[in-house]
Amino acid sequence: DQQVKQNSPSLSVQEGRISILNCDYTNSMFDYFLWYKKYPAEGPTFLISISSIKDKNEDGRFTVFLNKSAKHLSLHIVPSQPGDSAVYFCAASADNTDKLIFGTGTRLQVFP
Amino acid sequence: NAGVTQTPKFRILKIGQSMTLQCTQDMNHNYMYWYRQDPGMGLKLIYYSVGAGITDKGEVPNGYNVSRSTTEDFPLRLELAAPSQTSVYFCAGSRTDSNQPQHFGDGTRLSIL
Numbered sequence: 001d002q003q004v005k006q007n008s009p010s011l012s013v014q015e016g017r018i019s020i021l022n023c024d025y026t027n028s029m030f031d032y033f034l035w036y037k038k039y040p041a042e043g044p045t046f047l048i049s050i051s052s053i054k055d056k057n058e059d060g061r062f063t064v065f066l067n068k069s070a071k072h073l074s075l076h077i078v079p080s081q082p083g084d085s086a087v088y089f090c091a092a093s094a095d096n097t098d099k100l101i102f103g104t105g106t107r108l109q110v111f112p
Numbered sequence: 113n114a115g116v117t118q119t120p121k122f123r124i125l126k127i128g129q130s131m132t133l134q135c136t137q138d139m140n141h142n143y144m145y146w147y148r149q150d151p152g153m154g155l156k157l158i159y160y161s162v163g164a165g166i167t168d169k170g171e172v173p174n175g176y177n178v179s180r181s182t183t184e185d186f187p188l189r190l191e192l193a194a195p196s197q198t199s200v201y202f203c204a205g206s207r208t209d210s211n212q213p214q215h216f217g218d219g220t221r222l223s224i225l
Binding site: 004009032034036041042043044045046049051089091093098099100101102103104105 | 219
């Protein structure tokens with residue numbers, strides 16, 4: 001039972017263009033969502049988060065959108081840079097707990 | 113500024129052997145976590161701790177044990193290693209305040225043959 005789903009295993013985007021990574025969830029109790037970025041042989045690094053009371057959160061080139069009615073969130077990276085090439089994980093938690101449920105990840109490749 | 117440090121980085125075990133994966137943090141994180149990541153999968157929570165002396169099971173605790181005698185250290189113990197425990201293990205920590213992001217170590221890659 002995959003409560004957090006990232007249906008695209010990979011995404012390839014040209015440098016300078018927008019990257020859009022998607023995430024769907026099934027548990028309506030989730031109230032906090034995060035995106036992590038992971039390079040090979042390193043641990044995940046926190047990127048950006050959003051609370052369920054918001055529908056958008058922006059930090060520089062990164063914006064996360066939350067659509068609660070569709071149980072869907074997305075991460076927009078604009079403009080994309082080669083250094084953004086990594087695996088991106090969506091994660092969610094419920095009821096103010098700190099137990100995260102992770103998606104399976106999307107591998108982003110940004111090419112020149 | 114070490115953050116969350118995991119040792120060893122790599123280890124090969126034989127079936128039935130035991131070992132302890134070490135995790136220490138210097139970020140004053142009250143909360144600490146152990147995850148495992150299997151190929152092509154997301155991270156799954158094994159055990160977590162909300163403070164020294166307090167631990168609880170996560171999603172996949174079978175075959176593992178933890179202890180939290182100090183705020184800084186959160187070791188994960190495998191008593192009887194099995195091939196199904198071949199994975200990459202990540203330790204993480206976070207502050208007590210709710211909705212604080214977890215900070216991860218660089219992982220321990222464990223193979224059981």
